[in-house]
Amino acid sequence: MKVTIRFFARFGELLGNTLNVDAREGMSVADLVKEAASGNKAGYDTIFDENGSFRDFVIVMRNKKRIRSQDAGSILVSEGDEIAVFPPVAGG
């Protein structure tokens, strides 16, 4: 199924801003993002911790609705979903 992943700010610089990917049936949001980030170690390590969990500051949205990153492993993606992943920025 076709799914769009959008990485914002620093994540987008490392991994590309918009990826149109083929997701497998039964794939979770977390699995999808991990697979998309797996080709770039710096990008992967910026988003995921050593246990493969989203780092606590990472904001994950599915179809413009925020999902708790700890739930991303159990929420399955559907055809046409847009998954957005971004970091809040802190400078001023």
Add this chain to the structure above:
Amino acid sequence: MYLALLGVGTLIIADNDRVELTNLNRQILYREQDIGRRKAAVAKEQLQELNPDITVQALDATIDAASVFSMTENADGIVDALDDYQIRYLLNRVALENQIPLFHGGISGFFGQATTILPGKTPCLKCIVPHPPPREVFPVVGVTAGFIGMIQATEVCKYLLCRGDLLAGRLLLWDGMQGRIEEIPVENDPFCEACAGNATRNW
């Protein structure tokens, strides 16, 4: 600067730093000859020169749990120009307690974000950013700070004039590298440590 030029009657500026060379790419109130001087005092001088009809108070002080309430006493709103989420969370707390808006902005490199927090009406800052990103030395492109600051000033202007649609419940994301503005809806976090999800219920 734009708030002063707009004629916002009283501006209170809190900063405990001195002007440094590395500030000059974005903090356009300061000049090379100001390096080493107290930022709050120089800002007051410059703003009063731009608009002698407003009142500018310069607080050469650290924003912390002990000082934040007196600094914001009688304020109609708080503009966030910080680079640290722990202090931002303090401003969020005082905004919630005093029921005054917090005009949030943040930047990193060519990227920025902004939203307007209206206690009682919108999610609070801690709902939106429950965990700060890791500390780092932020690369700052001056124009990004200017761009996000302009959005914040626009929000203040609209709020004071009761005009237009505020960035309330919406987080604006600016990607300067792509030249793209997006916004995402933000929601109350029922588990929020600051407002426990009550931000939109106790108005």
